[in-house]
Amino acid sequence: MASSSNLSHAASVPDTGAPALPPDALFEVLLRLPAKDLCRLRAVCLSWRALISDPHFAAEHKSRHTEPLFALTFRDGDIRGVAIVSLSGQILRRIRIASDRIELLLTHLDRLCDEFVGICIERRFNWGSALRHNCKTVTYAFGQVASTGDYKVLRISHPDRSQSLLCDINTLDGSSQGRWRRKQNPPSNLTRDQIMECLAVNGAVYFLFDYAVMEPTSIAPFDLDTEKWMPTLWGPEPLRSAKFGLYSGRVLSLANLNGSLVIVDNDAGVSFDLWFLVDHKRGLWVKKYRLSMKHLGYLVYPLLILDDGRIVIFEMVERLLKCYDPTTDNLADVLDIRAMGLAESQSIGVYTGSLLI
Template sequence: MVMANLVKDVIIQILLRLSVKSLCRLKCVCKSWRLLISDPHFIRMHLNLATRNNCVNCQRWRLCLTSFSLPSVYSVGYEAYDRAVAVTIDYPLKRDFYDEVKFIGSCNGLLCVASEPGILLLINPSTREAEEIPRLGNRRPFTQSSLPYMYGFGYAQSINDYKLVKISCKGSVFVYSLKANSWREVGMFPYRILALDPGIQLNGAIHWVVSHSTDSQIIGAFDLVEEKFWDVSPPASVKNFYGIGVFGECLCILPDTDITSHNDFWIMKSYGIKESWTKVVITIPYFRMKPLGVFENHRALLEIDGKLVVYNFIDGTCTDLVIHGIPVGIEFEVETYIESLFSPYLRLALRADIRQS
């Protein structure tokens, strides 16, 4: 019995270090392996092992690309710091008549997207699973003919639930819970909407660039557990900024560059502590920049004025990231995600956690 348990533990440790693609194949080997790999506890351990290394060039971090010029969504894996390969992502709810797919956010391997026919989807690019999010009443969530909305997608760890936040231009705030598989109206948006960019998830909250009236911009945060808004103040010297992001697990803001280019941005080293804002200076001037992730050896992947570049913070040099499989010169939208076994049908497992607690 002891030897049998030892062998099982060794098998589990081996399986935890395999890619999602390999694990999906191994589920066909035997019933016991299928049950093990499908077990929510194994899925969480598999994810936790991957997230110990937050470098974008590690085995299971990926980029996702979409473009109005391309008929599909692409997953991008790294060959080296400056080389990557893109492959088409096929999923069950994919339709040829979807003219454009817009990223809302990604979390634990789940990608939330909106498509122009009015569909909101949860996709796991690694397992190729997808599920449509129920529509809010008779409203079509994302069409050019309807009022636009501002979105945010994230995970509330303390309650083990994934939530999608939807804010109308009139200020109504709706929250979709994956665990409950339903929408609720939770109040009014307490800020002035400045742009319809999707919110940034960090520390169990969604963040947007907003203002209280005509004042300088601030960051409005929505706590996914308490479902309440609170302010995140920018550095005292920064009055206007066009965007926010996550850089090395820190919240960051990007200066307003409507008139002149910038070569700096700010990161909040201690989340929620205004005094921890720190300026980061790079050698590349830019009008629009989005940090995508960090490599090992003091490198970072940045989207700068429509190009993906690998920037070296030691010597200030940069190299274009060449992606094989994507035409050169097209404009695209990019999102990061991590390979995981988490399913868009996760609400069944989430509800099981409730019954077991």
């Protein structure tokens, strides 16, 4: 809870002549309001601004308002940026970004990162460290170290197919310029000629190996804390001999579902299976969900598991958020992104931060 001094100051509304609310009563009243309304109430007076912006108040408000938030790229005429939206369809904030192309990295954090220019959007939605690079192909991953809370950007660059892949890391400290540190080169059989399939989960970044040179489910993990590559992680046994790729119509991808690394097995026209990593050391995976492809299109991505067990899925072509209920095998549209006026929104991330800070 905010300090008593903050509450005492915030309890009085200047120039109204109205009696001051008891501090605890005001605190409780403001906690019940949506974040979008509270942002407007900052203009009432300096004391209200101080209370609403207090980290303790923001944390308490976040604990009471648990509706999931998503970050979406958008274009409105010549204006490009990122919008923070709720599952109920409210646009809570728009952040304008001066860039010709924006592609959010898929995260589950209180910060966001743009893949193509490698720029971090700070928790306060200001541009953070400029992390640009001029190599031919660059893959970025963005994650947080569990032990320290540090945010780090990992960069794998592909100067040329005849050269070794390069690995650099940057710790974000809120300064205007990021400093890259060269690390051990990645495994040589990672994909070289395109942006790689990768994801940060629980302090590690996971890269899918190239199907052509490794088992299709094999993964190269990088520890963001020690900043070292870890031994190859092997995927689920039932998938290791399967044929994947564009010609087979079967595609693998990675997802972060509420802090669990998930392999998504999208067998086009048949099924959509979610394999959860339950024991990293033993390489143990469990298939927890199978969705029929009659419900889904080809380009779909699972984002989040709600408290009631439903899975939020992003359908990229139609730009729809859908909820799958495993108890009834029912899939329902919950949010039409195009209807919200967020044109050309092709990338999305789960945002876990507070709009008040």
